[in-house]
Amino acid sequence: MASNPPQALRVTFGYQGSQVRVLGSERVAMLVPAPAGDPPVAGQTGYWLAVRDATGRVVYHQPLQDPLQTSVEVFAPDPRQPITRMPNPVREGRFTAIVPDSADAEVVELYGPADLAHPDEPSQELVRADVARLRRMKPP
Amino acid sequence: MSAADGAIAGRQKIVDHGSDATRYNIVVLGDGYRAAEMAKYHADAQAFVDALHQAAPYGDLWCAINVHRIDVTSTDSGADDPATCGDGSAGSGAVARTYFDSTFCSGNAIRRLLTCDSTSARNVAQAQVPATHVAIVIVNSPLYGGSGGAVATYSTAPGAVEIALHEMGHTAFGLADEYPYYAGCASGETGHDVYAGGEPIEPNVTRDTDRATLKWRTVLSSATDPLPTTANANCAQCDPQANPHPPDYVGLYEGARYMHCGVYRPAYDCRMRTLGMPFCGACQRAIRNALAPFLPIAWQGLWWKSPAGSESGWGLNVAHQEDVIFATWFTYDATGKAWWLSMTAALAGGGNTFSGTLYATHGPSFNAVPFNPALVVPTAVGTGTLTFADGANGTFAYTVNGTSQTKAITRQVFGPLPTCRFGTQQDLALVTNYQDLWWRSPAGSESGWGLNIAHQGDTLFVTWFTYDVDGSPMWLSATAQKSAVKTYGGALYRTTGPAFSANPWSPAAVALAQVGSVTLTFADGNSATFSYTVNGISQAKPITRQIFRPPGTVCA
Numbered sequence: 302m303a304s305n306p307p308q309a310l311r312v313t314f315g316y317q318g319s320q321v322r323v324l325g326s327e328r329v330a331m332l333v334p335a336p337a338g339d340p341p342v343a344g345q346t347g348y349w350l351a352v353r354d355a356t357g358r359v360v361y362h363q364p365l366q367d368p369l370q371t372s373v374e375v376f377a378p379d380p381r382q383p384i385t386r387m388p389n390p391v392r393e394g395r396f397t398a399i400v401p402d403s404a405d406a407e408v409v410e411l412y413g414p415a416d417l418a419h420p421d422e423p424s425q426e427l428v429r430a431d432v433a434r435l436r437r438m439k440p441p
Numbered sequence: 442m443s444a445a446d447g448a449i450a451g452r453q454k455i456v457d458h459g460s461d462a463t464r465y466n467i468v469v470l471g472d473g474y475r476a477a478e479m480a481k482y483h484a485d486a487q488a489f490v491d492a493l494h495q496a497a498p499y500g501d502l503w504c505a506i507n508v509h510r511i512d513v514t515s516t517d518s519g520a521d522d523p524a525t526c527g528d529g530s531a532g533s534g535a536v537a538r539t540y541f542d543s544t545f546c547s548g549n550a551i552r553r554l555l556t557c558d559s560t561s562a563r564n565v566a567q568a569q570v571p572a573t574h575v576a577i578v579i580v581n582s583p584l585y586g587g588s589g590g591a592v593a594t595y596s597t598a599p600g601a602v603e604i605a606l607h608e609m610g611h612t613a614f615g616l617a618d619e620y621p622y623y624a625g626c627a628s629g630e631t632g633h634d635v636y637a638g639g640e641p642i643e644p645n646v647t648r649d650t651d652r653a654t655l656k657w658r659t660v661l662s663s664a665t666d667p668l669p670t671t672a673n674a675n676c677a678q679c680d681p682q683a684n685p686h687p688p689d690y691v692g693l694y695e696g697a698r699y700m701h702c703g704v705y706r707p708a709y710d711c712r713m714r715t716l717g718m719p720f721c722g723a724c725q726r727a728i729r730n731a732l733a734p735f736l737p738i739a740w741q742g743l744w745w746k747s748p749a750g751s752e753s754g755w756g757l758n759v760a761h762q763e764d765v766i767f768a769t770w771f772t773y774d775a776t777g778k779a780w781w782l783s784m785t786a787a788l789a790g791g792g793n794t795f796s797g798t799l800y801a802t803h804g805p806s807f808n809a810v811p812f813n814p815a816l817v818v819p820t821a822v823g824t825g826t827l828t829f830a831d832g833a834n835g836t837f838a839y840t841v842n843g844t845s846q847t848k849a850i851t852r853q854v855f856g857p858l859p860t861c862r863f864g865t866q867q868d869l870a871l872v873t874n875y876q877d878l879w880w881r882s883p884a885g886s887e888s889g890w891g892l893n894i895a896h897q898g899d900t901l902f903v904t905w906f907t908y909d910v911d912g913s914p915m916w917l918s919a920t921a922q923k924s925a926v927k928t929y930g931g932a933l934y935r936t937t938g939p940a941f942s943a944n945p946w947s948p949a950a951v952a953l954a955q956v957g958s959v960t961l962t963f964a965d966g967n968s969a970t971f972s973y974t975v976n977g978i979s980q981a982k983p984i985t986r987q988i989f990r991p992p993g994t995v996c997a
Contacts, residue, residue: 306462307699311567330462331572334731339616339643339656347642363627364615364642371610374608374618375551378585379598380716381740384607384618385625387701395560413742421638440567 447540456508505735557587617643621696636703657723676702684709741894754951758893760878762990817889856897872966
């Protein structure tokens with residue numbers, strides 16, 4: 302007896318400057334990666350996704366690396382030379398994230414710096430979406 | 442310059458480890474390849490696969506990964522290369538009509554900044570492979586360049602594939618950059634002296650210098666070396682000091698995530714700091730953690746006739762490492778004497794079927810000192826095929842000495858069943874579930890006998906396959922309960938029962954006789970002492986896991 306395929310939600314976010322919103326979502330039969338690091342705690346910096354259950358408990362989390370693309374990497378022709386960064390002249394775009402579509406998932410939250418000019422400030426909730434709403438949405 | 446400038450010509454799964462629903466799916470797309478250049482694109486995609494496989498830890502996790510190649514043709518070859526660029530460089534001025542509109546000097550900023558229409562690339566990847574986790578675009582240009590973001594993009598210039606590996610670290614696993622500057626150490630940059638923020642979320646950078654709480658404490662190279670490993674004496678600049686340790690040392694080096702001081706990285710160098718370097722230990726740990734669910738579940742463990750208990754008295758121990766199973770079938774010969782057969786079974790034709798030759802083996806008596814492995818003589822007696830329907834059910838078909846039978850099998854459950862996966866742990870000493878095939882330590886020193894351990898909760902079911910005093914195959918079994926930390930013990934039984942070929946096979950005819958006792962004392966997850974008394978003979982032997990496909994399978 303084969304087990305049911307795992308289900309995930311692929312959520313598409315759009316951003317303009319520091320403003321982020323959910324553009325769409327779709328259910329996909331796929332596994333999500335396990336958390337690459339420790340669960341987030343208050344006061345941390347950077348970007349991450351958190352999925353919470355009805356009690357507010359984090360049931361899934363995943364770090365994201367600068368999803369708003371505030372800067373871009375510059376690679377020297379000689380790979381042994383240092384990688385450097387420069388501000389990204391393009392300040393709008395889209396990114397997707399995959400979260401588990403589990404029975405206990407209630408809300409998906411994206412955390413990051415509220416002010417892109419101060420990335421070392423504790424991250425705040427940038428956008429949240431009810432999982433029930435995400436399940437009804439379509440991809441953009 | 443858009444999707445009108447080409448077409449989707451097809452797709453091919455170039456690394457196939459099973460259903461897309463349960464594997465990590467990397468989708469490779471090409472841009473700037475004309476239809477006549479598809480052979481080159483295929484070679485470039487394969488070069489990416491080869492580079493990925495060689496970049497530890499991906500090779501160890503290979504069974505978790507599928508790679509899909511989407512064949513995308515473009516009207517023109519190459520990418521846009523504007524004549525002028527914000528960095529003052531001069532380009533050819535080429536304008537290439539390509540499907541994903543790749544261009545150097547993206548945003549009129551830096552020549553080597555090569556980007557594509559990432560939304561279009563992502564949409565194509567997801568349309569072709571719905572379970573896409575990450576998409577990579579290879580741009581058919583000999584000019585060096587690349588970029589990250591939602592889609593990693595790189596050119597076919599020598600070494601540029603490293604850009605994809607670095608960017609995948611960001612996109613797929615949320616790894617931070619480990620370089621300790623923003624615009625460069627020699628740039629004269631300001632505002633990057635001392636990090637004053639909270640703990641970064643990324644798994645490979647930290648401000649924590651406490652060994653007890655450090656996020657990569659489990660992969661530190663030393664339990665006693667002082668932390669931090671290096672400190673930057675002048676936070677107005679990058680730390681110029683050389684690495685005081687070997688290149689693969691994992692410690693706590695000051696300077697990371699664009700800051701000269703106040704935030705630390707795990708290694709002096711790493712692929713997340715310098716292209717072409719290996720991933721550091723903390724990055725490898727993060728990648729292993731993230732990909733662990735995608736590794737195939739191993740069928741390792743103890744199996745018996747289904748429905749459970751219907752033929753209690755015989756069983757099958759399965760050691761499953763990567764695509765090979767070593768099975769030990771403990772049953773009875775035509776006289777009712779305990780008899781074991783073994784089989785190295787290879788994955789047959791994909792899917793969940795493993796086939797091999799069954800051997801009956803004779804060897805030195807269990808108490809022989811020394812035990813000479815050269816005297817072990819296996820004799821082929823037939824063939825066996827294991828087919829697994831899912832994680833808990835399968836069939837065992839065999840032909841032994843002319844008798845062919847097929848039996849439904851299921852896992853033997855006597856406690857909480859662990860889940861076993863191949864390749865999740867490099868250091869077997871750290872494993873706390875002992876379920877595996879064990880043999881004399883050092884490995885190979887007494888090849889010919891072994892110990893199968895099924896570990897559920899605080900109980901071990903141990904099957905020892907060895908040889909009687911006349912050299913004939915003999916197996917003894919024990920249910921060993923935890924008696925102290927890392928110590929298990931129980932009575933050792935010799936069993937007689939109906940011949941393997943009996944039909945029906947009656948468990949009521951199985952008889953157990955206690956012949957002694959066994960104690961297993963584990964020093965760690967990969968070394969133990971096997972102490973036993975059999976018919977008044979007491980011996981103790983060091984044992985270790987039998988690894989025939991590194992790094993082996995672990996259960997948890």
